[in-house]
Amino acid sequence: MQRRNFVKLGGAAAALQCLPSIGFSQQGDVFRIGSLTPITGAGSPYGPGMQQAIRLAVDEVNAAGGAGGRKLELFTEDDQTKPDAAVLAAKKLIEVNKVQAVLGTWASGVTLAVMPLTDAAGLIQMNVSGAPAISTLDTKDLVWRFQATNDRFGAAFAEICTKRGFKRPATMAFNNASGLGNVEGFTKVWEKRGGKVAAHVTYEPNRPSYRSELQKILAAKPDVIVMGSYLPDTTIILREWFQSGADTKWIIPGWAANPDLVKALGAEVCEGIISVDTVSNEKSASYAQFDAAFTKATGKAASTNIYAAMAYDMVISLALAMEAAGPKATVEQINAKMRDVSNAPGTAVFTFAEGKAQLAKKAKVNYEGASSKLDFDKAGDVTPDFGVFIIEKGQLVRRDVVSITM
Amino acid sequence: MTWIDFVNLLINGLIEGLVVALPALAMTLVMGVNRFPNAATGDMLTTGAYAAVAVQLLGGWPLWAAALGSMVVTALVSAGSYTLIFRKLAGRPMVSSMLAAIGLGFLLRSLISFFAGHDQRTFDLPLVRAWNFGGIRILPTDLAIAAVAAACLVVVFVLIYRTSFGRQLRAVADSADLARASGIRANGLMLSLWLLVGALSSLGGVLLGMKAVVSPEMGWESLIPAFAAMVLGGIGSPVGAVLGALLLCVVQELAVPLMGPSYKLVLSFVVLALVLLVRPAGIMGRVQLVR
Numbered sequence: 001m002q003r004r005n006f007v008k009l010g011g012a013a014a015a016l017q018c019l020p021s022i023g024f025s026q027q028g029d030v031f032r033i034g035s036l037t038p039i040t041g042a043g044s045p046y047g048p049g050m051q052q053a054i055r056l057a058v059d060e061v062n063a064a065g066g067a068g069g070r071k072l073e074l075f076t077e078d079d080q081t082k083p084d085a086a087v088l089a090a091k092k093l094i095e096v097n098k099v100q101a102v103l104g105t106w107a108s109g110v111t112l113a114v115m116p117l118t119d120a121a122g123l124i125q126m127n128v129s130g131a132p133a134i135s136t137l138d139t140k141d142l143v144w145r146f147q148a149t150n151d152r153f154g155a156a157f158a159e160i161c162t163k164r165g166f167k168r169p170a171t172m173a174f175n176n177a178s179g180l181g182n183v184e185g186f187t188k189v190w191e192k193r194g195g196k197v198a199a200h201v202t203y204e205p206n207r208p209s210y211r212s213e214l215q216k217i218l219a220a221k222p223d224v225i226v227m228g229s230y231l232p233d234t235t236i237i238l239r240e241w242f243q244s245g246a247d248t249k250w251i252i253p254g255w256a257a258n259p260d261l262v263k264a265l266g267a268e269v270c271e272g273i274i275s276v277d278t279v280s281n282e283k284s285a286s287y288a289q290f291d292a293a294f295t296k297a298t299g300k301a302a303s304t305n306i307y308a309a310m311a312y313d314m315v316i317s318l319a320l321a322m323e324a325a326g327p328k329a330t331v332e333q334i335n336a337k338m339r340d341v342s343n344a345p346g347t348a349v350f351t352f353a354e355g356k357a358q359l360a361k362k363a364k365v366n367y368e369g370a371s372s373k374l375d376f377d378k379a380g381d382v383t384p385d386f387g388v389f390i391i392e393k394g395q396l397v398r399r400d401v402v403s404i405t406m
Numbered sequence: 407m408t409w410i411d412f413v414n415l416l417i418n419g420l421i422e423g424l425v426v427a428l429p430a431l432a433m434t435l436v437m438g439v440n441r442f443p444n445a446a447t448g449d450m451l452t453t454g455a456y457a458a459v460a461v462q463l464l465g466g467w468p469l470w471a472a473a474l475g476s477m478v479v480t481a482l483v484s485a486g487s488y489t490l491i492f493r494k495l496a497g498r499p500m501v502s503s504m505l506a507a508i509g510l511g512f513l514l515r516s517l518i519s520f521f522a523g524h525d526q527r528t529f530d531l532p533l534v535r536a537w538n539f540g541g542i543r544i545l546p547t548d549l550a551i552a553a554v555a556a557a558c559l560v561v562v563f564v565l566i567y568r569t570s571f572g573r574q575l576r577a578v579a580d581s582a583d584l585a586r587a588s589g590i591r592a593n594g595l596m597l598s599l600w601l602l603v604g605a606l607s608s609l610g611g612v613l614l615g616m617k618a619v620v621s622p623e624m625g626w627e628s629l630i631p632a633f634a635a636m637v638l639g640g641i642g643s644p645v646g647a648v649l650g651a652l653l654l655c656v657v658q659e660l661a662v663p664l665m666g667p668s669y670k671l672v673l674s675f676v677v678l679a680l681v682l683l684v685r686p687a688g689i690m691g692r693v694q695l696v697r
Contacts, residue, residue, distance in 0.1 A: 232618070244535075
């Protein structure tokens, strides 16, 4: 019921968004932003919060008088966490609403499907997807990623293995870009540090049982198994592992080792599992300010949806780039300023208004985001910090935060 | 690899095979009598699993009682689908029934994900550690699954080969016209068949859900292995479907040490191709004359 209501509300909100644009589209100079988040489908726990965060940031920028002499105008669509639906929605945003940036795609498949459209139209694309392929396909440097790549997740796993003193890790991966990306990233860093990987198993999805895969990996006697997996297969693997009575440790990405996993398996099976997920830039002033605004708007803390802070940062960094590029700047000129306003060196700023004031003084700014320090590398990817959560008595308890360098 | 590892793989294969055998049998019964591949079998499995989850959630019943409740529900859905759809398409070419079955599958899957969402579910089932016989590990849950599947297969075989219902069914399967001429009333017979097929699919879904997780796509994804088992065993042959399922799954598991888990599916299809090259009708099938 809740989901259906949300769809209705989302639909109504989207419809309302379109109405004023007909009346005012001729008026003044605006910069049009398309929000393309998963309101329905597998990403639906996160998409509505991301859309809300984008709206908050747009309001904040407009309240500060707009960016580069322009107000931001927001159009929202639901990508349904499906590439085909996302392509239709993106086409509508680009051709009907004439947006200049498409923000907030979540699933890698969706981002990869939308990228060719935004690239062809010369628009800015911002996402929170993990697939490493997004970086290599972004030939025009118009794509900005606010979440860690699967590669970086792998590097974080290696860091955690070292810190916790594991000696004989083995890896197990779902046979797709995300699963393999995780364990290949891990293997690369782990072997560069002189370590050896005891065994590696790539498994096919949708099996009723993974006992033979487990048997194969446990035969190598690893002390920890590093996973690149999703929730359903992880549930089956851990159940069979527990029943067979082995006692290895597990390092599992946060999207698979989460409260749903504990609910499916019970506290006893999950005890001691190490779950790794990126964390927001929690000690920053920008996070405190966003957390307050998000909690006021949705009644939920920003920590309940790490993607919301990323979506918020998308708008703020884009607006700062517009401010730096000056009035009447083209999308290309704005895009070229993205690293200038987000990366060091420069005066650290934590809100759009601060950044705007500094830029007015011709100073160089370095926006420290709510989601991460927000330093874009050559491929337009950021490197957030990773939280190390241990499942204790059925609760995910954060025990550590690790930073990696790429 | 020692012989103990092989025994473990063999046990895995046999249990997986028994789980696959139920939908394969359900499909082969419909194929033998109604003469079309029932592509909705997979989604009947899903329906069965979700019905059991629903009964457990609403009634707080133990799993065996929930499974019985779900068998009733799924049997009714199955018989309903025959009355409303497949009976009306009986005279048409096989393709129309098959397409209707694919459509029915989509409908069931969409209804399930609309009401139950896409999140995975699991049965309320205690986890028990495996029994260890000198390295040969047997999960009590697996043993229960195998026992239920085997018992179910025995019941179906008794029904088919030892009762008048089964004799009439085989008569219709051999020649529908001849059966009608000898006074077999097809309507009630067909309804019983579809009730049986529904109950069988439901149990298959519950067993699959006990081993894996319950999700809207679970049945659809197990359709291809079941289909392969049916073809391998000989289309329309109940014994063949079970043998085919066991053979495919055992070969898959035993291939793990040779080729690794990512290619085991491929090998099972190589076996399928080889058997069909040598024996086009499948293990237990008869070469049928085209009428």
